[in-house]
Amino acid sequence: MSVRTGELPSSQTEGLPAAEARFWTGDYYNQGNDQASGMMDKLKEECGVFGVFGHKDAAELSYYGLHALQHRGEESCGICTSDLGGDFHYHRGMGLVKEVFDRDRLDSLVGANAIGHVRYSTAGASRLANAQPLVFKYRGGDLAVCTNGNLVNEPIIRRELEESGSIFQTTSDTEVIAHMIARSPKDLVEAVKDAFARLIGGFAFLIMTKDVLIAACDPNGLRPMVMGRLGDAYIFASESCSFEVIGAEYVRDVLPGEIIVLDRSGIREERYAVLQRRSVCAMEYIYFARPDSDIGTINLHSARKRMGQQLALESFVDADIVTGVPDSSISAAIGYAEQTGIPYELGLIKNKYTGRTFIQPSQELREKGVKMKLSAVRKVVQGKRVVMIDDSIVRGTTSLRIVNLLREAGALEVHVRITSPPFANPCYYGIDTPDRRDLIASSKTVEEIRKAINADSLYFLSKPGLLEAVGGAEGEYDRGLCLGCFTNDYPTPVEFEDAKATSCSCD
Numbered sequence: 339m340s341v342r343t344g345e346l347p348s349s350q351t352e353g354l355p356a357a358e359a360r361f362w363t364g365d366y367y368n369q370g371n372d373q374a375s376g377m378m379d380k381l382k383e384e385c386g387v388f389g390v391f392g393h394k395d396a397a398e399l400s401y402y403g404l405h406a407l408q409h410r411g412e413e414s415c416g417i418c419t420s421d422l423g424g425d426f427h428y429h430r431g432m433g434l435v436k437e438v439f440d441r442d443r444l445d446s447l448v449g450a451n452a453i454g455h456v457r458y459s460t461a462g463a464s465r466l467a468n469a470q471p472l473v474f475k476y477r478g479g480d481l482a483v484c485t486n487g488n489l490v491n492e493p494i495i496r497r498e499l500e501e502s503g504s505i506f507q508t509t510s511d512t513e514v515i516a517h518m519i520a521r522s523p524k525d526l527v528e529a530v531k532d533a534f535a536r537l538i539g540g541f542a543f544l545i546m547t548k549d550v551l552i553a554a555c556d557p558n559g560l561r562p563m564v565m566g567r568l569g570d571a572y573i574f575a576s577e578s579c580s581f582e583v584i585g586a587e588y589v590r591d592v593l594p595g596e597i598i599v600l601d602r603s604g605i606r607e608e609r610y611a612v613l614q615r616r617s618v619c620a621m622e623y624i625y626f627a628r629p630d631s632d633i634g635t636i637n638l639h640s641a642r643k644r645m646g647q648q649l650a651l652e653s654f655v656d657a658d659i660v661t662g663v664p665d666s667s668i669s670a671a672i673g674y675a676e677q678t679g680i681p682y683e684l685g686l687i688k689n690k691y692t693g694r695t696f697i698q699p700s701q702e703l704r705e706k707g708v709k710m711k712l713s714a715v716r717k718v719v720q721g722k723r724v725v726m727i728d729d730s731i732v733r734g735t736t737s738l739r740i741v742n743l744l745r746e747a748g749a750l751e752v753h754v755r756i757t758s759p760p761f762a763n764p765c766y767y768g769i770d771t772p773d774r775r776d777l778i779a780s781s782k783t784v785e786e787i788r789k790a791i792n793a794d795s796l797y798f799l800s801k802p803g804l805l806e807a808v809g810g811a812e813g814e815y816d817r818g819l820c821l822g823c824f825t826n827d828y829p830t831p832v833e834f835e836d837a838k839a840t841s842c843s844c845d
C-alpha cells in the first residue's frame with residue numbers, strides 16, 4: 339500500500355500557505371498539539387473535583403469517581419481523606435488515576451470523608467507541587483483544598499497577601515484561597531465565605547478540614563458541580579457521569595454563589611454571594627463534559643445531537659456520509675445525519691490508548707506518516723462526499739490535519755460543520771486557550787478559515803442555534819450560558835491588571 343506524503347492537488351491548496359499545502363506527516367495526529375510547541379489546537383479540559391462526606395469507603399469511591407472524570411485532566415491526580423476528628427491521609431501523583439493509585443495506596447487512605455482532583459496538563463507547570471488536593475496546616479488544624487476553574491483577580495489578591503507577609507510555595511490559585519482562609523480571624527465557614535466573596539472568576543471548590551467538608555461554586559455558575567447521595571453519604575463532583583459508576587443518585591446542581599457545609603450536625607445550604615447573571619460555560623455543553631453527564635436537566639449527548647440537527651437546518655450540504663470527530667462530535671454527527679437523512683458513518687477512529695509513550699517512530703515510519711491518535715477509515719470515506727462535524731476550531735491546525743486525513747484516505751469532498759460559533763476570544767475562567775492573536779477566528783473570515791483548513795465548505799453554528807440546541811432557561815440572559823469566547827461578552831469583569839486568561843486555577 340502506498341502512503342501519500344507529498345503535495346496536495348493544486349485544486350485543494352488554493353490560498354494555503356506552502357507549509358499547510360502538504361499532507362501532514364508527523365508521528366501521530368496530535369503531535370505538537372500543545373503549548374510548548376506553539377501548536378495547541380484543541381482546547382484543554384479544565385480539571386475535575388470529587389468529594390465524599392460520610393462513607394466508609396470514601397477513598398475507593400473517590401478513585402472510581404475520579405476515574406470517570408479522567409477526561410477533565412490526565413496529568414496528575416490526588417485524594418485526601420479524613421475521618422471525623424481523625425488525621426488527614428493523602429496521596430498525589432503524576433499520571434492517570436489508575437497509574438497513581440493501587441490497592442495498597444487506597445487502603446492507606448482511611449476515613450469517611452474525602453476530596454479528590456484530576457488535573458489537566460499545561461507546559462511549564464507540569465510538576466507534582468501543583469497536583470491537588472493541596473494540604474495545609476493552619477491555626478484551625480489541617481486544611482485540604484481542590485478546585486476547578488480560574489480566578490481572574492488572583493494576581494491582585496496574591497500581591498496583597500505577599501505584601502503583608504504570605505509566602506507561597508506554588509503558583510496555584512488554590513494556595514491563595516488557603517492563605518485567605520488561614521489569615522481570617524473568623525471561624526472556618528465565615529472565613530471561607532469572606533474569601534469567596536472577594537474572588538472574581540469561574541470556580542468550583544471543595545474544601546475539607548478534619549470534620550467539615552465545604553462545596554462552593556462561583557456566583558455565575560461558570561464551572562459546574564453536582565451533588566448526589568449514596569445511602570447516607572453526600573457526594574460532590576464536577577460531572578454527574580461519576581455518580582453513575584459508584585451508584586450514587588443525582589440530587590441537584592450546586593447553585594451559583596452557594597456554599598454547602600457538611601459536618602457532624604448535618605448539611606447547611608447557604609449563600610456567600612447573591613446570584614449573578616447565570617452563565618454556565620457553553621463549552622461544557624459543546625465539548626468538555628462527557629455525553630452521559632447532565633447539567634441541570636440537560637443531558638449532554640442530547641444537547642449535542644440537537645446542535646447537529648440545528649447545524650443541518652442552518653447549513654445543509656448534499657453529501658454521501660456524515661462523520662464526527664471523536665469523541666465529542668459523534669453525538670452532533672448523529673443529529674446532523676438524522677436531520678438530513680444522510681447516513682452517519684464512522685469515518686474517523688480515535689485510538690484511545692495513546693497516553694504517554696516512550697517509543698517514537700523511526701525516521702522511516704515517520705516519513706510514512708504513522709498516525710497514532712486518529713485515523714480515517716479508508717473504505718468508508720474513499721470516493722465519498724463527507725460532512726465532517728467538529729466542536730470548535732481554535733488555531734486551525736488540527737482541523738487542517740483531520741481534513742487532510744480524510745482527503746488522503748480518498749474523500750472526494752470534505753464539508754466541515756462546527757457545533758459552536760467562531761472561537762475568537764480567550765477564556766478567563768479556566769479553559770486553556772491560546773493568545774487572542776493565535777485564535778484563527780479572531781483575525782480571519784469564515785471563508786479564509788475554510789481555505790486555511792482545506793475544506794470544501796465550512797459553517798459555524800449560529801449563536802441562536804446554539805442557545806436553541808442547549809435549551810437553557812428562556813428569559814435568562816443568553817439562556818444562562820457564558821458565551822464569552824464567542825461573543826467577547828463575559829459575565830464578570832475581566833480587565834484587571836495582570837488578569838489571567840488561558841489558564842486554570844490548578845496551575
Ligand code: SF4
Binds near residue numbers: 540560764768822824
Ligand atoms: S469564555 Fe468560553 S470557554 Fe470560557 S467559560 Fe465562557 S464559554 Fe466557557
